[in-house]
Amino acid sequence: MKLLRISIAMxxxxxxxxxxxxxxxxxxxxxxxxxxxxxFTAPNNYYEALGQIQSANGTYLTTxxxxxxxxxxxxxxxxATADTLGGLFGVYTYGPNTFVGLYEDAIGGGTAYAxxxxxxxxxxxxxxxxxxxxxxxxxxxxTITVNLSTLxxxxxxxxxxxxxxxxxxxxxxxxxxxxxxxxxxPGVPVGYVWDIDGEISLLCATATEDASWTEVKELFx
Amino acid sequence: xxxxxxxxxxxxxxALTGTATAGTDFLIDWGSQGKVDADGYVLGTHSHPGGNTFxxxxxxxxxxxxxxxxxxxxxxxxxxxxxxxxxxxxxxxxGTTDFGGIHYTIYGPGTFQVYEDAAANADFANPGxxxxxxxxxxxxxxxxxxxxxxxxxxxxxxxxxxxTDLVYGQGGTYGSLVAGCVGTIDATYSDTPCNGNFxxxxxxxxxxxxxxxxxxxxxxxxATEQSSWTDVKGLFR
Numbered sequence: 001m002k003l004l005r006i007s008i009a010m011x012x013x014x015x016x017x018x019x020x021x022x023x024x025x026x027x028x029x030x031x032x033x034x035x036x037x038x039x040f041t042a043p044n045n046y047y048e049a050l051g052q053i054q055s056a057n058g059t060y061l062t063t064x065x066x067x068x069x070x071x072x073x074x075x076x077x078x079x080a081t082a083d084t085l086g087g088l089f090g091v092y093t094y095g096p097n098t099f100v101g102l103y104e105d106a107i108g109g110g111t112a113y114a115x116x117x118x119x120x121x122x123x124x125x126x127x128x129x130x131x132x133x134x135x136x137x138x139x140x141x142x143t144i145t146v147n148l149s150t151l152x153x154x155x156x157x158x159x160x161x162x163x164x165x166x167x168x169x170x171x172x173x174x175x176x177x178x179x180x181x182x183x184x185x186p187g188v189p190v191g192y193v194w195d196i197d198g199e200i201s202l203l204c205a206t207a208t209e210d211a212s213w214t215e216v217k218e219l220f221x
Numbered sequence: 222x223x224x225x226x227x228x229x230x231x232x233x234x235x236a237l238t239g240t241a242t243a244g245t246d247f248l249i250d251w252g253s254q255g256k257v258d259a260d261g262y263v264l265g266t267h268s269h270p271g272g273n274t275f276x277x278x279x280x281x282x283x284x285x286x287x288x289x290x291x292x293x294x295x296x297x298x299x300x301x302x303x304x305x306x307x308x309x310x311x312x313x314x315x316g317t318t319d320f321g322g323i324h325y326t327i328y329g330p331g332t333f334q335v336y337e338d339a340a341a342n343a344d345f346a347n348p349g350x351x352x353x354x355x356x357x358x359x360x361x362x363x364x365x366x367x368x369x370x371x372x373x374x375x376x377x378x379x380x381x382x383x384x385t386d387l388v389y390g391q392g393g394t395y396g397s398l399v400a401g402c403v404g405t406i407d408a409t410y411s412d413t414p415c416n417g418n419f420x421x422x423x424x425x426x427x428x429x430x431x432x433x434x435x436x437x438x439x440x441x442x443x444a445t446e447q448s449s450w451t452d453v454k455g456l457f458r
Contacts, residue, residue: 022419025252025286025430055252055286065287086320091372145323145370145381154368154409156380177418179430181382183407187244187437195245198409199253199430201418 023061023176023200024102025054026072029192030182031119038151038193040079040092040144047076047094047144048120049155049180049196050128052113053102060169060202061102061134068104071113071128075099076142090148096140100159100178100200105131118191136163137176144182151184152194159200173204245404247432248292249306249335253419255279255408256345257427259314264412264426267324267369267379268317275328275367277310277429278351280343293398293441294358307343307351308335308433310406312365312385322372324381328365333387335359335433337394345422358399359392367410379413387433389440402439407431 028051035042053070056063063070077095084090105111111130114123137159146153159176161167170176180198188195261273269275281289282305283298289306290298297304312331317324338354365385385406389399408431414421419428 022253025250027247027250027432052288054250054288085323086318088325089320089323089368091323091370093373141373143370143373143380145368147366147368150366150384152382152384152407154370154380154382156370156415158415175418177415179380179409179411179418181384181407181409181431183384183405183434185245185405185434187246195407195434197247197250197407197431201253203418 021057021059021202021204022055023202024056024070024072025199026180027051027054027195027197028072029115029188030074030194030196031192033120036118036191040090040146041082042079044078046078047074047142048125049074050113050115050125051196057202060173060204061166062169063104067108068106068131069110069113070134071103071105071131073099073101073103073125073128074139074142075125084148088148090144090146090153092144092146094142094144096138098139098142098157100137100139101129101133102135102164103129103131104134115189115192117189121191133164134166135161135170136167137161139178146182153182155180155182155196155198170202170204173202175203177201177203244437245434246291246437248290248294248399248404248435249281249308250286250289250291250432251279251281251308251430252286252289253428253430254281254285254343255429255431256422256425257410257429258348258424259426261314262412262426266317266319267371267412268319269314269326269367271314271316273314275310275312275314275331275365276348277308277333278345278348278425279429280305280307280351282306282341284341292435292437293402293439294395303339303341305338305341305343305354306335306357307338307354308333309352310334310362312362322370324369324371326367328362328367328385331362331365331385333360333362333433335393345425348424356393357395358389359396360387360389360399362387362406369410369412379411379415381410381412383408383410383429383431387435389435399435399440402435404433404435406433 030049182194310333336354367383
């Protein structure tokens with residue numbers, strides 16, 4: 001009996017700390033609407049970003065890039081605060097209901113995404129939000145920082161996922177953050193503002209695993 | 222026979238030579254696989270004192286990205302290219318200015334090199350693995366700046382961006398495809414994980430996600446295409 005107790009005690013369940021991972025890598029373009037031209041601060045105006053998903057974390061998203069195209073779309077809430085710092089930087093925060101969606105659409109039989117010009121237009125965002133919504137959520141804290149000299153900038157915030165066919169895959173993940181750069185470029189399609197590139201990341205709890213005392217001790221050596 | 226000759230002459234093989242335009246598109250996308258060692262960086266003030274070195278290391282390839290290459294390097298994207306593509310970029314800080322929570326650093330001219338390596342050995346614990354393999358392209362940087370937005374804490378996290386102009390040089394196995402072209406790097410830049418949303422390995426100070434871009438219609442082996450005389454005339458109207 002004593003032997004049995006000892007053997008049970010030696011089989012510990014060790015919770016490994018949460019692990020930060022990338023969910024998707026994204027690139028595309030952004031615009032403001034209905035007041036166009038990158039007017040980030042106009043009242044009752046939307047900031048919108050859309051594009052392609054370049055890569056996805058297979059642990060959390062089931063994807064088939066050979067047969068499907070993957071796209072994303074962001075639709076902001078209205079402007080909440082706008083500050084200018086040192087005459088060089090604009091910092092803009094938006095209301096608590098910015099929508100973010102990730103979509104899957106078959107290459108064969110689906111509709112290829114197309115940016116077109118002067119969005120919103122016939123193909124944007126329509127060809128970025130067709131197919132299946134695999135993840136959808138709300139960002140309560142979208143923040144855009146703009147260098148008012150170069151007109152380059154970045155956006156960041158968190159996302160609470162609450163919809164999509166693969167929502168269950170994120171069980172155990174506590175937070176999602178996004179970080180995206182924006183680069184003004186004459187090659188950007190007419191009517192768009194920035195060429196954007198960035199990522200959406202996850203913080204997920206790692207599953208428990210069996211370990212002996214010896215293995216536990218090794219973690220601290 | 223005469224009709225046949227006329228038919229041939231009307232189907233021209235027209236080489237459309239590239240001319241630089243103001244637009245750019247990405248050349249190499251490294252996704253989230255970029256880390257910066259800002260030597261002497263002061264995390265508490267998000268400042269990079271003048272005279273210290275910014276060193277970027279990163280890796281990409283088909284194992285990392287669905288679409289890692291574009292433009293003159295698009296031929297590297299075969300669907301089965303297992304090579305690893307690593308890079309290093311260095312520049313010297315000229316100092317950081319705090320604009321009320323926006324920390325803005327300006328850098329002097331720098332250099333960059335990209336390597337092609339059959340060994341998939343990139344490891345941030347061993348910086349030498351980012352400069353092994355065969356030099357593929359290289360060039361110089363100018364006008365580089367970094368921005369850290371530390372106003373809003375976490376969330377949304379201490380976030381930012383960095384940008385630099387590039388001039389591609391002759392060096393490297395594919396240097397002839399990009400030599401003389403200009404471009405930019407535009408990337409995210411963060412010195413503090415928010416909710417642990419990324420990791421910064423020991424020896425590095427920042428996480429970065431971005432790409433090398435190149436001006437449109439510059440470099441590469443320009444493809445030929447068939448055109449009728451009507452099409453050619455249309456180019457000059």
